Amino acid sequence: MSNTxxxxxxxxxxxxxxxxxxxxxxxxxxxxxxxxxxxxYKLSNKIVNNDxxxxxxxxxxxxxxxxxxxxxxxxxxxxDVLFKIIRKNSSDENGICYKNYxxxxxxxxxxxxxxxxxxxxxxxxxGFELEKVWNSYSTNTKANVGSxxxxxxxxxxxxxxxxxxxxxxKAKEIHxxxxxxxxxxxxxxxxxxxxxxxxxxxxxxxxFLVTKLADRMGxxxxxxxxxNIVSANIKSEGLVRGVIQVPGDGNPxxxxxxxxxxGGYPKIAVVxxxxxxxxxxxxxxxxxxxxxxxxxxxxxxxxAYTDETNRYLNECN
Amino acid sequence: MIKNISNLGDAAVYCDFGSxxxxxxxxxxxxxFNSLSKLxxxxxxxxxxxxxxxxxxxxxxxxxxxxxxxxxxxxILNINVDNKISxxxxxxxxxxxxxxxxGLDFNRLSDKTKLLKEEIxxxxxxxxxxxxxxxxxxxxxxxGDINKDIRCDRLETPRVKVPKGAIGITEQFTxxxxxxxxxxWNIIGNTPQKIFDxxxxxxxxxxxxGDKVNFYQISKEDYLNWxx
Numbered sequence: 001m002s003n004t005x006x007x008x009x010x011x012x013x014x015x016x017x018x019x020x021x022x023x024x025x026x027x028x029x030x031x032x033x034x035x036x037x038x039x040x041y042k043l044s045n046k047i048v049n050n051d052x053x054x055x056x057x058x059x060x061x062x063x064x065x066x067x068x069x070x071x072x073x074x075x076x077x078x079x080d081v082l083f084k085i086i087r088k089n090s091s092d093e094n095g096i097c098y099k100n101y102x103x104x105x106x107x108x109x110x111x112x113x114x115x116x117x118x119x120x121x122x123x124x125x126x127g128f129e130l131e132k133v134w135n136s137y138s139t140n141t142k143a144n145v146g147s148x149x150x151x152x153x154x155x156x157x158x159x160x161x162x163x164x165x166x167x168x169x170k171a172k173e174i175h176x177x178x179x180x181x182x183x184x185x186x187x188x189x190x191x192x193x194x195x196x197x198x199x200x201x202x203x204x205x206x207x208f209l210v211t212k213l214a215d216r217m218g219x220x221x222x223x224x225x226x227x228n229i230v231s232a233n234i235k236s237e238g239l240v241r242g243v244i245q246v247p248g249d250g251n252p253x254x255x256x257x258x259x260x261x262x263g264g265y266p267k268i269a270v271v272x273x274x275x276x277x278x279x280x281x282x283x284x285x286x287x288x289x290x291x292x293x294x295x296x297x298x299x300x301x302x303x304a305y306t307d308e309t310n311r312y313l314n315e316c317n
Numbered sequence: 318m319i320k321n322i323s324n325l326g327d328a329a330v331y332c333d334f335g336s337x338x339x340x341x342x343x344x345x346x347x348x349x350f351n352s353l354s355k356l357x358x359x360x361x362x363x364x365x366x367x368x369x370x371x372x373x374x375x376x377x378x379x380x381x382x383x384x385x386x387x388x389x390x391x392x393i394l395n396i397n398v399d400n401k402i403s404x405x406x407x408x409x410x411x412x413x414x415x416x417x418x419x420g421l422d423f424n425r426l427s428d429k430t431k432l433l434k435e436e437i438x439x440x441x442x443x444x445x446x447x448x449x450x451x452x453x454x455x456x457x458x459x460x461g462d463i464n465k466d467i468r469c470d471r472l473e474t475p476r477v478k479v480p481k482g483a484i485g486i487t488e489q490f491t492x493x494x495x496x497x498x499x500x501x502w503n504i505i506g507n508t509p510q511k512i513f514d515x516x517x518x519x520x521x522x523x524x525x526x527g528d529k530v531n532f533y534q535i536s537k538e539d540y541l542n543w544x545x
Binding site: 260 | 325336338357368374382386451495515521
């Protein structure tokens with residue numbers, strides 16, 4: 001058991017442990033969870049020389065204020081994040097994302113806020129000392145499953161860090177270009193025909209507003225009510241991340257990683273795999289639009305996206 | 318049998334077993350689920366992340382970096398479905414207290430069905446229910462079919478919070494809220510029985526698709542002193 005840990009002086013709004021996600025549990029009602037932005041989760045691990053599947057801390061909007069106890073670590077923060085490092089002699093420095101820092105005992109990381117996105121990631125060299133539940137470290141606050149008993153972190157909680165011998169003192173950095181595109185590419189859903197041709201046109205031609213009803217379960221959009229000409233309900237069936245459901249009020253909802261596993265609203269479209277990281281990062285008030293692509297195009301776009309992720313990862317080799 | 322198979326986005330396969338909801342179709346969905354699960358366990362298919370059975374659909378999500386729609390589609394169409402795997406279904410008895418503090422919607426149900434609370438309960442408790450699927454929230458069973466005389470639509474305005482353990486009915490179905498959750502079903506009682514147990518890593522869910530469930534009434538005193 002390690003004696004090195006973060007003491008949480010301020011928990012932040014929604015601070016949880018995340019990883020690649022929890023598979024093979026949908027049939028009992030447990031969604032995939034995992035980091036909303038899978039690419040930034042991987043990059044944070046890579047910068048501190050971790051296995052890409054190590055657990056990281058995900059935070060949303062205001063992040064935590066953490067004090068390191070009894071150790072010396074290497075950490076990185078990814079995303080679009082404003083943070084400070086407060087040394088134990090009270091001097092502080094502004095942190096830069098996508099590079100690694102050494103933190104000594106009694107130093108603090110103050111993750112002030114994310115800027116133009118919702119989620120950011122904190123990785124420490126060697127990883128956190130946590131146990132997997134159903135093969136994942138991810139905190140699922142809906143089923144109270146996973147790290148921290150399936151709950152978000154609170155003040156005075158401790159997050160233990162595995163004993164690392166801190167061989168990774170080498171400075172590492174990724175030159176990351178934050179995405180600025182607000183067009184989300186989708187494939188038509190299984191109930192696309194439930195919507196009037198006018199609604200179908202609106203869906204692909206008009207802009208939608210990301211409302212305040214946005215969390216790890218999903219994001220509700222507004223701006224145009226999509227007219228359903230068949231039925232506002234279907235027999236409940238499975239959902240996957242990225243499905244866009246349209247309930248009776250006509251306002252689309254995009255399913256994110258902690259979504260209900262079953263839903264009874266028509267599926268107008270599904271976000272392509274390559275755009276899932278980006279769609280989860282839109283802040284309330286963002287204006288977004290949808291563009292239709294074919295299955296083949298989606299597969300090619302995903303390959304290009306994966307290649308780009310690998311190029312970023314390789315900057316740290 | 319699968320009537321139609323299509324892609325749901327670029328990382329899931331959507332298998333449609335028709336539009337009817339009945340035990341026969343659902344058992345077929347469950348057989349596919351079991352057969353696919355076995356293939357995954359034996360590592361004969363790679364890349365599948367999740368299989369989600371429901372009344373009459375089966376959705377298979379996969380990792381696009383490991384496989385693709387055509388590969389998974391072909392694998393599904395070539396499965397020899399083994400109906401035998403699905404034959405070990407359990408009979409489960411669930412205690413329910415229907416005192417007024419738990420049976421929140423009897424007034425509404427009586428208005429709609431023109432039956433007294435006692436009559437609704439007698440009809441409800443008389444039947445053995447079939448578990449079609451589990452989900453929405455962890456461990457929530459979707460059971461059916463309830464007698465035609467006590468069927469009722471969802472609440473016009475769903476509750477923001479339905480208490481944990483609540484037993485709900487809507488249309489031909491009945492369910493159990495395994496967590497406090499928003500919900501629009503008519504609430505007729507509450508069970509002290511743990512339906513979802515995250516500390517039980519082998520069998521976290523008490524009621525699984527294909528299982529049969531009977532409800533029996535208990536007193537408030539039994540409810541409060543319930544000890545599993």
